[in-house]
Amino acid sequence: MRIFDPHIHMTSRTTDDYEAMYESGVRALVEPAFWLGQPRTNVGSYIDYFDALIGWERFRAAQFGIRHHCTIALNPKEANDPRCREVMAHLPRYLVKDGVVAVGETGYDSMTPEEDDILSQHLALAVEYDLPALVHTPHRDKVTGTRRTLDVVVESGLPVERVLVDHLNETCVDMVADSGAWMGFSIYPDTKMDEGRVVAIMQRLGLDRIIVNSAADWGRSDPLKTAKTGLAMLEAGFSEDDVDRVLWRNPVEFYGQSGRLELAPVPGFAPAQQGPDTFEGNSVLRGMASRRAV
Numbered sequence: 001m002r003i004f005d006p007h008i009h010m011t012s013r014t015t016d017d018y019e020a021m022y023e024s025g026v027r028a029l030v031e032p033a034f035w036l037g038q039p040r041t042n043v044g045s046y047i048d049y050f051d052a053l054i055g056w057e058r059f060r061a062a063q064f065g066i067r068h069h070c071t072i073a074l075n076p077k078e079a080n081d082p083r084c085r086e087v088m089a090h091l092p093r094y095l096v097k098d099g100v101v102a103v104g105e106t107g108y109d110s111m112t113p114e115e116d117d118i119l120s121q122h123l124a125l126a127v128e129y130d131l132p133a134l135v136h137t138p139h140r141d142k143v144t145g146t147r148r149t150l151d152v153v154v155e156s157g158l159p160v161e162r163v164l165v166d167h168l169n170e171t172c173v174d175m176v177a178d179s180g181a182w183m184g185f186s187i188y189p190d191t192k193m194d195e196g197r198v199v200a201i202m203q204r205l206g207l208d209r210i211i212v213n214s215a216a217d218w219g220r221s222d223p224l225k226t227a228k229t230g231l232a233m234l235e236a237g238f239s240e241d242d243v244d245r246v247l248w249r250n251p252v253e254f255y256g257q258s259g260r261l262e263l264a265p266v267p268g269f270a271p272a273q274q275g276p277d278t279f280e281g282n283s284v285l286r287g288m289a290s291r292r293a294v
């Protein structure tokens with residue numbers, strides 16, 4: 001199984017996670033800029049975080065054989081904090097960097113006027129810098145938030161095929177499917193969406209524009225949920241090629257629109273393989289290569 005995790009916050013994860021992810025087949029990922037839990041009090045805090053995403057975390061992932069990319073934005077929750085909004089002026093210089101593959105994650109948290117304004121600014125930046133956009137849906141009042149998100153996307157002029165609407169569930173997936181945007185599912189241990197539910201959605205809607213991620217972060221979450229979803233697909237009768245499409249080709253197609261994906265194997269590490277033997281095959285190689293600096 002080869003896996004591209006299109007939404008995972010590695011800054012909050014350990015080296016054990018990187019090793020386990022590699023072993024499960026993860027060879028590339030996207031880390032969206034997000035809220036750290038502790039509110040930021042100034043723009044400098046954001047700048048250091050962005051620099052860590054494009055620098056340190058990219059380097060750290062490569063130590064474990066995984067290609068790291070990121071998305072850059074002011075997160076929706078902090079769009080409401082005047083101490084953070086100034087960071088919008090700094091986004092353009094990050095949006096031209098290698099490894100920055102989209103604007104995001106943007107979208108709504110509480111659906112305030114400030115969030116409306118910042119979402120529109122983010123989508124305008126995606127148009128200007130010719131990048132896709134990662135837009136998440138709010139945890140509360142998801143249906144209203146998703147509908148409003150899709151309206152703002154249409155107004156922005158950003159083509160819908162360059163928009164990934166994330167954290168979807170059964171209540172809002174159909175309107176995103178109808179819109180032509182990509183559909184993202186975050187698979188969590190006990191909230192939002194689980195493996196069985198997303199597989200049921202795949203059986204109903206097919207695999208076009210379907211993307212699955214672990215969205216693992218500092219909360220209760222599991223960086224191996226992508227692999228576990230692949231296994232759940234196989235158990236439900238999907239083919240290995242179907243799994244490869246959802247876990248690798250679909251996210252590669254979406255983020256490939258940036259023109260900035262780096263998918264060649266990290267020197268010293270094995271290319272991702274398809275098929276169930278990958279677990280054993282990779283674990284042997286990992287033991288020899290995981291401490292090699294690149």
Ligand SMILES: [Zn+2]
Pocket residue numbers: 007009032034105215
């Ligand atoms: Zn996230």
